[in-house]
Amino acid sequence: MKRHLFFPLFFLLFLTGCLAPGNPVAVPTTGKVTLDRLPVAGVKVSAWPVDALHLEGDAPYQTSASDVDGQFRLDLPAGTYYFFAHGDGLFAYYGRNPVTIPAGGSREMNIGLVRFAPATTPLVSGVSGVVAIDGVPQAGAVIFVYTDLNSQLKGMGYLMSAPTGADGRFYLDLDDGTYYLIARKRQGSRSVGPLKPGDLIGYAPANPLRVRSGSAAFVPIPLLEVPDKISSLQSSLFGATRISGRILDPAGAPVAGVRVLIYDQSQMLDRPLYVSQPTTADGRYVVSLPQGGLYYLAARNTLGGAPAPGDLYGTYNLDPEHKLQVADGAARDGIDMVVEEMW
Amino acid sequence: MQRLSLCGLLLIGLMFGPQSVSAQTLTGETIWQGQVEVREAVRVERGAILRILPGSVVTFHAVGLEVAGTLEARDAVLTGLNWPGLVLKGCDEKTALDGVTVSGAKLGIQVVGGAPRLRNCLLRDNEVGLELRQKSDAQVQDCRFVQNAKVGLFIKDGTTAAVNGNRFEKNDRYAVYIYRASPAQFSENELTANGTAVIVAYAGSDPQLRGNRIYGNRTGIRVERAARPSIIDNDIHDNETGIDLDRRADPLIEANRLDHNKRGVAIAYSSYPQLHGNDFSGNDVAVYLEYQSAQWEKQRGQQARDAETPTRSAFAGQNAAPVSAPAPVRLDGRIDASGNFWGGAATAELATLGADGNPTFIDDGRDRPTFDEGGATWPLDIVIYAPWSSTPQTVGRKQL
Numbered sequence: 165m166k167r168h169l170f171f172p173l174f175f176l177l178f179l180t181g182c183l184a185p186g187n188p189v190a191v192p193t194t195g196k197v198t199l200d201r202l203p204v205a206g207v208k209v210s211a212w213p214v215d216a217l218h219l220e221g222d223a224p225y226q227t228s229a230s231d232v233d234g235q236f237r238l239d240l241p242a243g244t245y246y247f248f249a250h251g252d253g254l255f256a257y258y259g260r261n262p263v264t265i266p267a268g269g270s271r272e273m274n275i276g277l278v279r280f281a282p283a284t285t286p287l288v289s290g291v292s293g294v295v296a297i298d299g300v301p302q303a304g305a306v307i308f309v310y311t312d313l314n315s316q317l318k319g320m321g322y323l324m325s326a327p328t329g330a331d332g333r334f335y336l337d338l339d340d341g342t343y344y345l346i347a348r349k350r351q352g353s354r355s356v357g358p359l360k361p362g363d364l365i366g367y368a369p370a371n372p373l374r375v376r377s378g379s380a381a382f383v384p385i386p387l388l389e390v391p392d393k394i395s396s397l398q399s400s401l402f403g404a405t406r407i408s409g410r411i412l413d414p415a416g417a418p419v420a421g422v423r424v425l426i427y428d429q430s431q432m433l434d435r436p437l438y439v440s441q442p443t444t445a446d447g448r449y450v451v452s453l454p455q456g457g458l459y460y461l462a463a464r465n466t467l468g469g470a471p472a473p474g475d476l477y478g479t480y481n482l483d484p485e486h487k488l489q490v491a492d493g494a495a496r497d498g499i500d501m502v503v504e505e506m507w
Numbered sequence: 508m509q510r511l512s513l514c515g516l517l518l519i520g521l522m523f524g525p526q527s528v529s530a531q532t533l534t535g536e537t538i539w540q541g542q543v544e545v546r547e548a549v550r551v552e553r554g555a556i557l558r559i560l561p562g563s564v565v566t567f568h569a570v571g572l573e574v575a576g577t578l579e580a581r582d583a584v585l586t587g588l589n590w591p592g593l594v595l596k597g598c599d600e601k602t603a604l605d606g607v608t609v610s611g612a613k614l615g616i617q618v619v620g621g622a623p624r625l626r627n628c629l630l631r632d633n634e635v636g637l638e639l640r641q642k643s644d645a646q647v648q649d650c651r652f653v654q655n656a657k658v659g660l661f662i663k664d665g666t667t668a669a670v671n672g673n674r675f676e677k678n679d680r681y682a683v684y685i686y687r688a689s690p691a692q693f694s695e696n697e698l699t700a701n702g703t704a705v706i707v708a709y710a711g712s713d714p715q716l717r718g719n720r721i722y723g724n725r726t727g728i729r730v731e732r733a734a735r736p737s738i739i740d741n742d743i744h745d746n747e748t749g750i751d752l753d754r755r756a757d758p759l760i761e762a763n764r765l766d767h768n769k770r771g772v773a774i775a776y777s778s779y780p781q782l783h784g785n786d787f788s789g790n791d792v793a794v795y796l797e798y799q800s801a802q803w804e805k806q807r808g809q810q811a812r813d814a815e816t817p818t819r820s821a822f823a824g825q826n827a828a829p830v831s832a833p834a835p836v837r838l839d840g841r842i843d844a845s846g847n848f849w850g851g852a853a854t855a856e857l858a859t860l861g862a863d864g865n866p867t868f869i870d871d872g873r874d875r876p877t878f879d880e881g882g883a884t885w886p887l888d889i890v891i892y893a894p895w896s897s898t899p900q901t902v903g904r905k906q907l
Contacts, residue, residue, distance in 0.1 A: 473686050473708065474635070474657065505657075507680070 188241035193265055195273030196234035197249050197256065203234025204277060207251035214244035214262045214316065218342070218372050223248065242267045244454075247275065255280040257367030259359065259390050262316050264454035266405070267492075278386035280369055291336040291375060293383035294328075295347045295366055301332025302387055305349040305364065309336060317346055317367075319435060344371045347385040359390045405492060408450035409499035411443045411463050411478070418447025422476055422503055423467065426451060427460040430485055439467070456492040460485070463501045471506045478503035533576075539563055551576040553597075559583045559607075567591075571612075574598055578623075582606040589613060592633070597621045600646075604628055609636075615655070618643045618668075625650055630659065636678075639688075640664040648672050652682060659701070662688045665711075676700050682724075685736075687711040699723045704746075707734040707758075716741060721749075727768070730756035730778075738763060740901070743771075749790070752778035755812065757835070760785060764901050766850075770795045777804040779835045779842060786899045788850035793868040794842075794892075798878060800885040801838040807881065809834060840872070840888050848896040862893035 197207040207230045210223035225240045244264045249256035254277040263270070279298055295305040307325035310317050322343070325334045336345075347366035348359065359365055366387040373381060411422040422443045425436035437459070440449040453459075461480035464471055471477040478501045479486040490496050533551045540560040548570040551557045557574065559565060561582035571591035577598065585593060585607065592612035595602055602623035608631065609615040615633035616625070622644040629651045630636030636655040639645050645668040652659030652675045659678040662668065662685045669692040675682035682701035685693075687709050694717045698704035704724040705716060710733035720742045721727040727746040730736060731753040741763045743749040749768035750760060756778040763785045765771040771790040772782065775797045787793040849857065853868045860866055865873040872887035879885075 472663065473684060474661070 190239035190241055191265065191267065191269035193238045193240060193270045193273060195236060195271065195275060197230050197236060197251070197275045197277055198234055199254060199277040199279075203230075203232070204251060204254065205230055205232045205234065207234070207236070207249050207254060207256075207277065209236045209238055209247060209249045209275065211238060211240055211245040211247050214246065214313075216246070216313065219246060219248075219313070219344075220372055240265065242269075247273070249275050249277060251277065253279055255369045255386065256388070257365075259365050259388065266454045276388045278366070278388050280384070280386050291338050291343075291373070291381045291383060293334055293345075293368070293381075293385055294332040295334065295349075295385045295387055296332050297364070297387045297389075301328070301330065302349060302364065303328055303330045303332065305332070305334075305347045305366070305385075305387065307334045307336065307385070308346045308348060309338065310344040310346065311341060313344070315435075317344055321346075338375045340377055341375055343373045343375060344368070345373060345383060345385060347387060349387065363390045364388065365390060404495060405453040405456055405490060406450055406495050406497075407453065407459070407461070407488065407490060407499050408448070408495070408497045409501065410447040411449060412447055412500055412502050414502055414504055418445065419443060419465075419476065419503055420445045420447065422447075422449075422463050422465045424449045424451055424501070425462045425464065426453075427462070428457070430460055430487065432460050432462050432479075432486070436462075453490060456490045456494060458487055458489055460487050461499070461501065462486065463503050465503070473507050475506050476503040477506050533557055539565060542566075544568065545570060545572070548573070548591075550574075551578060559585075561606075567612075574602065577601045578604070580604045580607045584608045584610070585612075586610045587612065592617060594619065595621060595623050598623045600624055609633065614638055618645045621645070624648075629653065630655060632656075635659075635661055637661070638663070639666040639668045639690075642666060643668055644691075645669075646671075650674075651676070653677055654679075657681070658684045660684070662686070662690055664688060667691045671695050673697075674699075675704065678702065681706050684708070685712050685714055685734075689714045692717075694718045696720070698727075702726070703729050705729070706731070707736045708732050709734055712736065715739060722746065726751050729753070730758045732756070734758070737761070744768065748773050752780055754778070755808075755835075756780070762901055764788075765790060765793070773797065774799050774842065777808050777835065779837070782842070782844040783846040784896075784900055786848045786850075786901045787853070787868070788848075788899075790850075790868070792870045793849055793853070794844060794871070794890050795869075796842070796871040796887055796890065798880060799842075799888045800878070801835075801840040801888055803880065803885045804835060804838055840886060842871075842888055842890050844890050844892055845894055846896060847892070848899050849892065854895070854897050857893075857895060866892060 197204050209227045211225040212219050212223050225238055227236045227238045230236045242265050244262045246261045247258035256275045256277045258275050295302050305328045308321040309323045310321040325336055328334050345368040349364040351362050364387040366385040368383050368385045370383050411419045413419050420443050424440040426438040427436050438451050440451045443449045463478045465476040480488055480501050531547050534555045536556045538558045540563050543565040545567045549572050551574040553575045555576035557578050559580035563583040565585045567587035567590040569590055573594040575596045588611055590612050592614040594617045596619045598621040600622045604625045606627045608629040610631045612633045614635045615630045615637055617638045620641040620643050625647045627649050631653045633655045634657050636652045636659045638661040640663050642665045647670045649672045654677045657680050659675045659682040666688040668690045670690050671692055672695045675698040678701045680702045682698050683705045685707045693714055696719045698721045701724045703726040704721045706729040708731050712734035715737040717739045722745045724746045727743045727749045729751040733755045735757050737759040739761050743763055744766045746768045748770045749765045750772045752774045754776045759781045761784045765787050767789040769791045771787050771793040773795045856866055869890045872889040875887055877884045878887055
């Protein structure tokens with residue numbers, strides 16, 4: 165009898181040990197690394213938790229080299245991470261960083277690599293550099309400077325450079341300190357809002373950059389085009405947890421071109437947690453969420469700053485505080501919102 | 508993408524009937540003449556020139572025209588049915604539209620930066636007639652804005668344009684909307700039969716509106732949400748409300764002629780104008796106060812403004828942005844409107860009333876001591892009308 169009890173108890177203790185706090189279950193994140201849309205072997209993907217103080221040294225999570233199909237697998241606990249990739253003369257800062265990995269893991273992460281060569285141009289003083297794609301300088305890129313990771317390297321940051329000229333050069337007047345440099349080049353006249361497919365983003369491989377008095381730094385920033393695949397993953401990017409519905413005008417007609425913004429605070433100020441793709445002609449939207457929770461919903465046809473006169477704006481009004489509870493794994497469909505012009 | 512690289516002239520139109528444009532990008536020099544049908548969006552590249560000759564009628568079929576190079580158009584018509592409109596993106600002063608009619612567009616002409624010249628143009632039956640944005644230094648002169656559904660002329664984003672000698676009529680909602688911008692000049696314009704002739708809104712909107720004629724509108728000039736324009740030397744008559752101030756609007760109102768409006772100046776929600784040197788006459792009420800209380804401002808003003816977000820507003824409804832403005836300098840429950848001429852009959856009335864009466868031409872806390880707001884009762888401010896001028900002060904100034 166005692167012998168019969170021993171093995172179940174041992175198994176239970178074994179399981180308890182595996183699931184104990186401090187030993188979170190690692191889930192797989194899979195995908196591939198590409199260069200010019202072709203898979204690349206021998207590239208290592210690494211990840212930093214979003215609460216890391218700095219992105220330097222050895223990353224706490226790192227894959228072995230990618231296979232001939234560019235495939236990689238990285239096991240790490242559910243959470244939010246910055247993803248990087250390094251290869252021979254190749255580098256990547258994943259354009260969707262930071263990325264939330266849900267409890268079920270993540271798949272189809274496509275990390276685009278850029279060619280990267282260390283700086284060779286001498287510099288007398290200050291911080292300068294060049295933004296380029298495959299060595300071709302890019303005009304019209306803006307360098308955003310961040311002093312830490314608090315904003316997750318999004319938004320306006322500490323300061324911005326002037327747009328680069330035809331030679332792709334930029335210059336920054338920075339005091340002593342540690343900085344992260346991100347280059348962005350948006351299509352059209354937009355200067356704010358999430359990057360769209362076709363926009364360019366670059367993370368300086370020299371980040372975090374340490375600036376000291378009397379020293380100089382030349383910082384090349386390779387750019388990568390934001391892919392359009394993300395739009396096709398809107399409904400399933402993170403799994404089954406999602407919010408979907410329609411955006412309507414006051415007369416009940418569907419409205420195209422409106423994004424749904426999802427916040428975690430009732431004021432719905434600052435940067436939303438998640439932003440949908442613009443609604444289609446039937447007014448439909450869907451936002452995939454990494455986990456359930458209490459969210460606050462708004463919808464508008466412009467991004468950046470407060471809505472201006474004439475902009476379309478609306479909130480989720482079935483709740484007086486515009487909030488919606490979403491359970492893990494649940495699909496909250498039929499969440500319609502009405503937008504009106506602001507005047 | 509099919510490219511047209513034409514260094515010569517395209518003069519097909521006159522010879523072969525309507526000219527059909529399907530190219531998406533124009534480089535070099537291109538001429539449109541006669542009947543032109545545009546069925547694909549057209550972009551004029553930087554360094555390229557598009558000339559639209561007099562008498563041309565260009566019809567856009569649900570597509571627009573974007574110009575990053577130069578557009579020269581004279582006495583031509585650009586029209587369509589709910590087409591996106593013409594975009595002038597960073598065009599310098601070489602881009603000039605003279606006598607051009609733009610109609611039927613969602614946004615007739617959008618000027619993004621640059622300094623194009625628009626003269627004698629007609630913006631008619633668009634949702635928005637003309638929008639100036641991104642620090643544009645455009646010149647808009649002697650144009651007409653007629654029956655645009657939402658806004659005739661939208662001035663925003665730090666635009667420093669000059670807007671002179673234009674006529675705005677029958678624009679249902681707003682003839683001119685100035686949003687976070689201070690045009691270098693807004694003068695000698697005529698605005699009539701509009702919903703609101705001019706609205707100046709939000710902090711950072713500090714233009715000078717000078718020498719305009721504003722009559723027959725529901726509201727002549729509306730100032731709201733911390734905008735601080737200077738309203739000087741305008742003729743404002745026969746409107747339902749001449750000047751309407753709301754939500755911390757502190758404009759300078761000086762040397763204007765306000766006559767025969769139902770309400771000359773209406774003041775609400777912690778607005779404290781500098782109101783001096785004007786000539787009032789024949790208004791049903793010269794100055795009208797509503798929801799205006801120094802007590803409310805002291806206890807709830809800043810709190811209400813802080814809470815005014817796109818989702819929550821002390822002023823009800825969905826408002827566009829927090830109102831940011833310094834607190835009023837003086838909060839003693841009085842609005843200083845001394846130094847104005849109140850009209851002949853009013854001056855005679857004041858001769859009897861003196862400085863401490865309750866004149867019939869001012870409707871304030873003397874007439875309605877309190878109002879209710881937010882579950883509490885608040886004292887309504889009063890208007891200080893003395894000393895006053897016994898004679899008109901703007902006589903002899905140029906009348907438009």
